[in-house]
Amino acid sequence: QKEVEQDPGPLSVPEGAIVSLNCTYSNSAFQYFMWYRQYSRKGPELLMYTYSSGNKEDGRFTAQVDKSSKYISLFIRDSQPSDSATYLCAMSAGTGANNLFFGTGTRLTVIP
Amino acid sequence: GAGVSQTPSNKVTEKGKYVELRCDPISGHTALYWYRQSLGQGPEFLIYFQGTGAADDSGLPNDRFFAVRPEGSVSTLKIQRTERGDSAVYLCASSRDPRDTQYFGPGTRLTVL
Numbered sequence: 001q002k003e004v005e006q007d008p009g010p011l012s013v014p015e016g017a018i019v020s021l022n023c024t025y026s027n028s029a030f031q032y033f034m035w036y037r038q039y040s041r042k043g044p045e046l047l048m049y050t051y052s053s054g055n056k057e058d059g060r061f062t063a064q065v066d067k068s069s070k071y072i073s074l075f076i077r078d079s080q081p082s083d084s085a086t087y088l089c090a091m092s093a094g095t096g097a098n099n100l101f102f103g104t105g106t107r108l109t110v111i112p
Numbered sequence: 113g114a115g116v117s118q119t120p121s122n123k124v125t126e127k128g129k130y131v132e133l134r135c136d137p138i139s140g141h142t143a144l145y146w147y148r149q150s151l152g153q154g155p156e157f158l159i160y161f162q163g164t165g166a167a168d169d170s171g172l173p174n175d176r177f178f179a180v181r182p183e184g185s186v187s188t189l190k191i192q193r194t195e196r197g198d199s200a201v202y203l204c205a206s207s208r209d210p211r212d213t214q215y216f217g218p219g220t221r222l223t224v225l
Contacts, residue, residue, distance in 0.1 A: 008152065036216075043116070043203055043216035044155065088154050098210045099145065099168060102154030 003027050006089055006103025015112050019076040023089035023103045026070065030091040033065050035074045038086045038105065048074065079110045114138065116217035118204050124223045125194055133189040133220045137206030144187050145214060146179055147203040155203050161187060162210060194224045
């Protein structure tokens with residue numbers, strides 16, 4: 001079993017829809033949770049960064065972390081065609097162990 | 113400001129050859145990471161540098177892979193006797209300190225024929 005599980009999709013939604021992306025994980029030591037966006041043939045770009053459990057909102061993006069269920073989510077409101085990309089969840093234990101563990105990535109297409 | 117840069121952007125080599133991949137981190141970032149991303153997969157950790165020293169090389173798959181960061185800035189990932197299974201995108205990331213956000217470069221796409 002991989003430490004981080006993510007449905008690879010692909011996921012297609014109409015423009016303006018609310019998108020829900022999620023990951024589960026098995027390592028209870030993970031404390032830092034991130035969502036990266038990756039366009040084709042580009043490096044991952046950080047979208048959201050959350051420490052421990054709770055919600056964080058930034059514009060159209062909301063990240064949620066539920067450590068008790070080992071489950072994290074990213075919501076995109078009013079999705080735009082420019083949101084079409086692969087979304088990667090990533091997490092780390094933090095102090096001392098700083099390498100990131102990534103999910104497979106979910107490929108999202110927003111249809112105009 | 114300038115982000116993480118990686119050269120070359122693409123590298124095609126033959127099985128058995130030696131390759132070097134270069135990473136220029138964001139200026140002032142002390143932590144540097146190498147990851148490998150195979151097609152349809154998320155990045156997988158290879159090695160982490162804090163300053164000049166490799167603080168964690170547990171992700172290197174075997175002794176054909178080696179990385180250096182002699183002056184605490186630019187890093188080079190070296191792969192000896194390349195195999196077809198080494199074909200992937202090699203990503204570099206840097207952060208201001210180990211607990212800070214990691215910023216990724218565009219990657220080097222390595223193809224071993």
